Amino acid sequence: xxxxxxxxxxxxxxxxxxxxxxxxxxxxxxxxxxxxxxxxxxxxxxxxxxxxxxxxxxxxxxxxxxxxxxxxxxxxxxxxxxxxxxxxxxxxxxxxxxxxxxxxxxxxxxxxxxxxxxxxxxxxxxxxxxxxxxxxxxxxxxxxxxxxxxxxxxxxxxxxxxxxxxxxxxxxxxxxxxxxxxxxxxxxxxxxxxxxxxxxxxxxxxxxxxxxxxxxxxxxxxxxxxxxxxxxxxxxxxxxxxxxxxxxxxxxxxxxxxxxxxxxxxxxx
Amino acid sequence: xxxxxxxxxxxxxxxxxxxxxxxxxxxxxxxxxxxxxxxxxxxxxxxxxxxxxxxxxxxxxxxxxxxxxxxxxxxxxxxxxxxxxxxxxxxxxxxxxxxxxxxxxxxxxxxxxxxxxxxxxxxxxxxxxxxxxxxxxxxxxxxxxxxxxxxxxxxxxxxxxxxxxxxxxxxxxxxxx
Numbered sequence: 001x002x003x004x005x006x007x008x009x010x011x012x013x014x015x016x017x018x019x020x021x022x023x024x025x026x027x028x029x030x031x032x033x034x035x036x037x038x039x040x041x042x043x044x045x046x047x048x049x050x051x052x053x054x055x056x057x058x059x060x061x062x063x064x065x066x067x068x069x070x071x072x073x074x075x076x077x078x079x080x081x082x083x084x085x086x087x088x089x090x091x092x093x094x095x096x097x098x099x100x101x102x103x104x105x106x107x108x109x110x111x112x113x114x115x116x117x118x119x120x121x122x123x124x125x126x127x128x129x130x131x132x133x134x135x136x137x138x139x140x141x142x143x144x145x146x147x148x149x150x151x152x153x154x155x156x157x158x159x160x161x162x163x164x165x166x167x168x169x170x171x172x173x174x175x176x177x178x179x180x181x182x183x184x185x186x187x188x189x190x191x192x193x194x195x196x197x198x199x200x201x202x203x204x205x206x207x208x209x210x211x212x213x214x215x216x217x218x219x220x221x222x223x224x225x226x227x228x229x230x231x232x233x234x235x236x237x238x239x240x241x242x243x244x245x246x247x248x249x250x251x252x253x254x255x256x257x258x259x260x261x262x263x264x265x266x267x268x269x
Numbered sequence: 270x271x272x273x274x275x276x277x278x279x280x281x282x283x284x285x286x287x288x289x290x291x292x293x294x295x296x297x298x299x300x301x302x303x304x305x306x307x308x309x310x311x312x313x314x315x316x317x318x319x320x321x322x323x324x325x326x327x328x329x330x331x332x333x334x335x336x337x338x339x340x341x342x343x344x345x346x347x348x349x350x351x352x353x354x355x356x357x358x359x360x361x362x363x364x365x366x367x368x369x370x371x372x373x374x375x376x377x378x379x380x381x382x383x384x385x386x387x388x389x390x391x392x393x394x395x396x397x398x399x400x401x402x403x404x405x406x407x408x409x410x411x412x413x414x415x416x417x418x419x420x421x422x423x424x425x426x427x428x429x430x431x432x433x434x435x436x437x438x439x440x441x442x443x444x445x446x
Contacts, residue, residue: 054420056423057420057421064426065338066338067334068337071337139367141368145370149400150336150446153400153421153422156402156421157422
């Protein structure tokens with residue numbers, strides 16, 4: 001274990017320079033935050049899934065997501081030259097310094113909400129990571145190739161459960177529809193671009209997420225159709241995650257994620 | 270389920286007088302058992318990408334992660350570092366490289382045979398196309414081809430659970446990726 005007293009403080013997260021690597025580093029950190037927070041949220045379902053197979057499935061998916069976060073956060077710390085490790089970024093930032101989309105932090109809800117969130121996120125992830133395989137940064141490109149294939153299993157899992165619940169009993173149908181209605185407004189933020197991401201897209205450094213929206217909507221709509229579920233109307237779309245503005249659900253999740261680090265700063269085993 | 274085998278690897282005799290050459294180090298790292306599937310070695314699994322020498326003369330071991338979140342990655346790296354130290358390369362380093370992406374196509378014929386002998390259906394071809402998430406694998410209990418996917422997620426991230434319609438047993442099958 002490192003001695004906490006001698007552990008160097010990481011660079012202040014607010015101190016963002018203007019070097020070209022900084023924009024890409026922040027973009028990659030956002031994607032890492034999405035994967036980390038969704039992985040942490042999914043961990044809550046361990047021992048609470050309806051069957052043991054489902055317990056294994058959700059925990060394996062959470063494991064993949066945390067694996068994705070490790071690669072992305074490590075790369076982010078290399079790109080911005082801060083030397084921050086994956087652990088520095090996961091455990092030493094405060095709530096406002098996380099820039100994940102709101103979708104991934106929403107409360108666990110019932111099993112249907114877990115599946116609905118996995119449905120919309122995994123379809124997005126496969127499309128986005130596949131496009132990321134053409135990124136200029138070789139590490140990101142290699143990550144995209146790899147993560148897209150892993151995410152295809154998550155998508156398959158969510159598709160099958162959406163169909164099963166949508167076409168199951170009246171109660172499972174009602175709850176699955178309510179779950180899709182619950183997460184749907186939050187999907188808009190996945191495809192939003194701000195000045196930072198538009199600049200990166202313009203230079204060809206990263207793929208445009210906005211350009212993926214129509215393919216995503218078509219694919220998710222096809223699953224909902226097969227499941228006998230209705231695509232919700234797009235009402236108000238909550239946003240703010242990319243600017244570090246979170247829902248009330250986020251702080252308790254982060255507190256739990258960072259609790260061991262707070263008790264044993266720098267601890268490792 | 271097959272009882273977990275004790276790792277086949279035994280520590281080599283201690284302390285060579287001179288550092289061993291890269292080829293010998295590569296062979297020893299390749300002979301390490303996989304932490305989660307100890308019946309096969311890292312060479313069988315195809316995760317040892319290269320053992321080279323850096324500009325400053327240190328040994329450089331590159332490992333390919335199987336799944337990005339695989340909990341065995343740290344253990345593999347630690348075992349490889351121990352081999353480096355035993356072989357007279359305490360300053361050698363172990364890296365994980367993402368390209369080329371590891372795929373189940375890298376598992377050797379010997380590795381596939383060992384998996385099958387331990388009741389784990391070896392993976393079918395992964396190829397470059399979409400991942401075949403619905404596996405087909407012959408039953409490891411009765412050999413029947415009439416099996417269907419039970420769950421794509423099994424006892425470890427790299428294994429799925431398949432169900433045999435002939436003998437009505439479940440069995441693990443390597444996830445194709």
